[in-house]
Amino acid sequence: MRVLLRAGASLLAGVALFFAFPPAGLWWLAPLGVATLVAVLATRERPTLRGGFGYGFLAGVGLFVPLLKWIDSMVGALPWIGLGVVCALYYGAFGLIATRVARVPGGPVWVAAAFSVTEWARASFPFGGFPWGRLAFSQADGPLLALARYVGAPGLSFAVALVGASLAAAGIALVRRADRRAYLLPVAAVALTGIATAAAWPFVGGPSDGRTVTIAAIQGNVPEQRWDVATQREAVLTNHLTETHRLATEVREGRQQQPDVVIWPENSSDVSPERDPAVAARLAAAAADVRAPILVGTVHYDGTGKYYNSMILIGPNGALERHDKAILQPFGETMPMRGFFRMFSDYVDLANDFTPGTGTGVVHPNEVPLGVATCYEVAFDRALRGSVLGGAQVLTVPTNNATFGRTGMTYQQLGMSRVRAVELDRDVVVAATTGVSALVRPDGEVAAQTSIWTNAHLVETIRLRGGLTPAARLGDWGEVVLLLVALCGIAIAIRHDGLRYTPLNRTEESA
Structure with missing residues (x-):
């Protein structure tokens, strides 16, 4: 007993x-x-x-x-x-x-x-x-x-x-x-x-004397019904373009501040602009319309057969910089021991075979040192810490949570971003395909957030923050x-x- x-x-x-x-x-x-x-x-x-x-x-x-x-x-x-x-x-x-x-x-x-x-x-x-x-x-x-x-x-x-x-x-x-x-x-x-x-x-979350920048996060949403792959990809891309153009209209009308950078979620354009000139032109046109570079979640191909889960910074004239996801999700973005695990589930054949990136985790839209941890990376201490050590003064977590429906995953991940904000003394911008997208202050408070499974955008003006915390x-x-x-x-x-x-x-x- x-x-x-x-x-x-x-x-x-x-x-x-x-x-x-x-x-x-x-x-x-x-x-x-x-x-x-x-x-x-x-x-x-x-x-x-x-x-x-x-x-x-x-x-x-x-x-x-x-x-x-x-x-x-x-x-x-x-x-x-x-x-x-x-x-x-x-x-x-x-x-x-x-x-x-x-x-x-x-x-x-x-x-x-x-x-x-x-x-x-x-x-x-x-x-x-x-x-x-x-x-x-x-x-x-x-x-x-x-x-x-x-x-x-x-x-x-x-x-x-x-x-x-x-x-x-x-x-x-x-x-x-x-x-x-x-x-x-x-x-x-x-x-x-x-x-x-x-x-x-x-x-x-003490005061900062860094320069003021305005950052926008786009949540284009994903159709809940599942179509064929090509139709689904086109719908997701169109949703994010539409929301970005809506933001551009609000900026022109004076209802939103002019952003220095616009952040899209992970996988917001699964059609790579490197391989599809039409997609590249649509993204460049969106950047021109909003008058700011857009950090787009897409796929990078290096020409040797390797491909990467990437965030590519795109301006009116094309690609500027890139962050390749360095910490890949096993059984999703990469498949260890594929033959062995196939004995238990045929889902293993749906897993990708991405190559891990090796960059600094920092991009520089309009000279803003922006640290990037794509989705799963935020759970690992070394990801955003490496970005801050590399000079990042604001952080972003672009993520694609559409696969996980209305489960608690997106809220669990937002909790991690809030801990990272305090740990590294940085504002954190979360851009999610289906939500929750959020703007997190360096004290861990959520300044603004979206609902899930809706199209929306967030715009926030922050001060860049330098220096390293004792934790970093x-x-x-x-x-x-x-x-x-x-x-x-x-x-x-x-x-x-x-x-x-x-x-x-x-x-x-x-x-």
């Missing part, structure tokens, strides 16, 4: 974590979900390593299976469930480690570090990693978001896990009627996290530090319990 109760609590912990993410956005459930799982792993009759893995795995299933439901609309139920299970394995690894480190001196710190390290592992391996569902991305509306400016997404995840692990430690101490010393570390950890957050907020300077070293902290916790646990792990029974513990 106790095993079933723990298993149920673990599963509920994962479900609580799911509801912490957008679109529900109940950010405060994230530390409570962690606290519930850690409490299961640190009970009086603590589970074996195998049990710790199992409870962690169940929490992962409770989180990732509902969180990744949008994958079902693209490749079917089996790949969706399969990816959710694979992601849950990393939570199982966390449970295994936490079972060892949760009850030794300094437990909440070691637990939080272990949680962050397993997130790092999931964001790195296999197939380049899958960072979706990191704790940090649940905190766009929470007070801890301010910490992202100083410690980045990995440090923000650590802070959330530390608060959760501390709540678990304090709750366990209360149930056991432990003496006051048992509360010292949990209370100190939560207090220090709160103090650090309060100290960070005044510096988030820190780079991957923060995760290295967290790895060392986790290893210290494991070493202390081994010293505390011995090399062979034997769960304590009540008699031994009371003694």
Whole structure:
């Protein structure tokens, strides 16, 4: 019965974590979900390593299976469930480690570090990693978001896990009627996290003396009915051209400000202007009409048989610059182990074979240093951080979410963009084919956003922002530090319990 109760609590912990993410956005459930799982792993009759893995795995299933439901609309139920299970394995690894480190001196710190390290592992391996569902991305509306400016997404995840692990430690101490010393570390950890957050907020989204620029985002929309490929591509392109010409009319009539650059979504012109002169002419005419270069999501062919998911900057006289997507989505934009996975789903033959780009992630429309992370790239720390290190003073996330219908995917991705805005101290412009398109301030607030599945455009005047945040300077070293902290916790646990792990029974513990 106790095993079933723990298993149920673990599963509920994962479900609580799911509801912490957008679109529900109940950010405060994230530390409570962690606290519930850690409490299961640190009970009086603590589970074996195998049990710790199992409870962690169940929490992962409770989180990732509902969180990744949008994958079902693209490749079917089996790949969706399969990816959710694979992601849950990393939570199982966390449970295994936490079972060892949760009850030794300094437990909440070691637990939080272990949680962050397993997130790092999931964001790195296999197939380049899958960072979706990191704790940090649940905190766009929470007070801890301010910490992202100083410690980045990995440090923000650590802070959330530390608060959760501390709540678990304090709750366990209360149930056991432990003496006051048992509360010292949990209370100190939560207090220090709160103090650090309060100290960070005044510096988030501070004023900038950079020059003023006006940026427009176009959401042309995609027909919900599925036509043949050629008709569908033409409809999407026409929708975005029409919306751009509508913006140009509003500018001429004085109802909108003149933009310095217009940003289209990813895949807004799947007919490459490099291969179709008529499309190139229509795009150049739109740029001339709106009197600004347009960053267009399309396909670049290099003439050697390779092709790229690209954002090409197009002016009245043609192409100017290009960003080739560097971090490709496995099983969509590239297909690892195609023959093996074909045994499970014939959807693998729908996957593309794009080549990853190698650029700086920065384009320069009208001398505006614009950092670009296309769709999936925003989930990875190195993408927009690399753009900022390359001189970007404003950021954009062009994305195509049409495939995922009316699921929570687009809102989850917007949450990531909000975290990046604070982490890197930049305005972020999200341009989505079907929404949500948004203008995000450097403090993570959404200044304006569209509805989904409608045509619309957004225009916003911002100030360019230079300099590097502490998080941008820190780079991957923060995760290295967290790895060392986790290893210290494991070493202390081994010293505390011995090399062979034997769960304590009540008699031994009371003694």
